[in-house]
Amino acid sequence: DAMLDGMQDSGTELYSSLLGRFITRNDLYALQDWGEWWCSGATVWGKWTQNEELDGGLIQGKNMDGEIDLRKTTVNDLLIFANEPSDTTKAKWIGLNWPGFIGEYNGMNQYGVTAVTHAGNSPANWEPTDFYTVPLIYREVMERAHSISEAIEIIFSYKSSAGGPGIMGEIINMASPYFEDREGHPAVIFEGDSYGGIVRYPDDVPPSDPYTILVTNTFFKYKGGETSSPCKM
Template identity: 30%
Template structure:
């Protein structure tokens, strides 16, 4: 299977072997439209600042791609090197074999020129900050561009098991969209306590929207994020159809970032599907996408089923209706619509039980996403999906509003406690308000059981900057 192949290819010890990553403030910012460099106490100028907001670290970057990358690398240099080195020490057993096979893997991957510039800038920032100590001691060499490129490919190499949902309209009380997301990943010690928020200001040079990411140091892509139009998206793994191309793959977190930088609240599906159809990915994905709900605007949430099999919908299929696992009608429709292809993971068995819920579910004001397809393959059973489904049906039937507080309860009900996977971060999005509430795992507790911190995306992505925090 693909996961096993990738792990063997890169010489990893386990499924999680190379997952380095996944890898705000509410105070008003100056209304100045010109983002300028800020001098740190050591004389180095960077287009960025690093601060702490209610105990959460927040990195803000602006400027052209190379400048943003330099600020990211310079301000987080010790964290990036320590995280990468610590992860490799925990997971890689044969460093020579790892280096050789990692290079072979990177030859299959590609980045847009502007993202290449950003990664080069990140490397230069690390080197400027650390000098000769910018080394990965587990590999006994200096950190390189390829190392940071590989970090952007982490989600291809170590898979995510995550849970998301959205509710809107009469189900949320105020009529807006509420979206919840758990990022579940392997319990690698190097990942603990290192997550942060990165706010990317709009970039006129690339016509990119501002966006806010929940991530790890050194990761240039998007794992869980919201842009300045209130559009949010995240990555979920899915057993997928084999890609039709042998190379030229885009790291899926970079494809998600590109879509977020382009999408407005009235164009979310259009922009996401256009980007994804241009960017071929190696592995299967569910991409839950939410945006602000409008009374006459239709459903403000979709799950984009996305993989490298271009023979099926050019790799991108959009789902906006609820197809519960074991819904026989949905399964039969899927099997009729698509001839069965060879899958990376074997297709799940599906039920022929008569469907009784399809029409009802198509009218409901919620949608769920975990780790199986509903349209590109037959739906399969998932306990997290079914738990969320049962609770959201109950809320709908009893008139219980799914507000942010209820969203946290839902996320806690499907959190991973660390016995196999860990819920590293959890986020509740309010797209209509352009707010996100973020909790990180701490002291052995999964993220949704920890205290969240709230952020205003309008403030975080505003042009012009408050006085920067003291430099490292």
């Protein structure tokens, strides 16, 4: 409601000639389910960032390769959103999104946990009605996760009756600060769809490197819920 109020206060025309009515709260919810097609990214740390400036720290990057919307809003109008929830039990976080978007596609919270998403080209299961909008799941990750393991738990907690947390294929690159004495991987990839999901670690798929993980819109470990799902296995 606050988003609609802000749009109205700014003088934005809320009437859509295409829809033949004024934009509603439900339209904003629909806007949150946005496919990040053709994006690609990489995360590196350790020996690949060993220099005076970075001292082995983690670097995470993503290309917004898709530009799937006609006006290229997702690449030409990116904004840095600073979110400070009124509920003090939730984490502060920043997101690189665009006007009208209240979910999360590219973000980092105050604990250094990042969630950078890429759409997966997997067929959807349209039968269940208990799916939750994926960008709002990632917003939950930003507000609640203190670590990568907690982020994974949050994603799997939104499993639908079909078995997966999202309607379409989803591939999310999650990372946290890297320290040599910290156990576990500082970056992982969640690969999933309507039917299930799995976590891919840096050394899971050859050729592998313990200090690198790459991501695009293709599953490399998860086989997909249907035999027709594209897969690199």
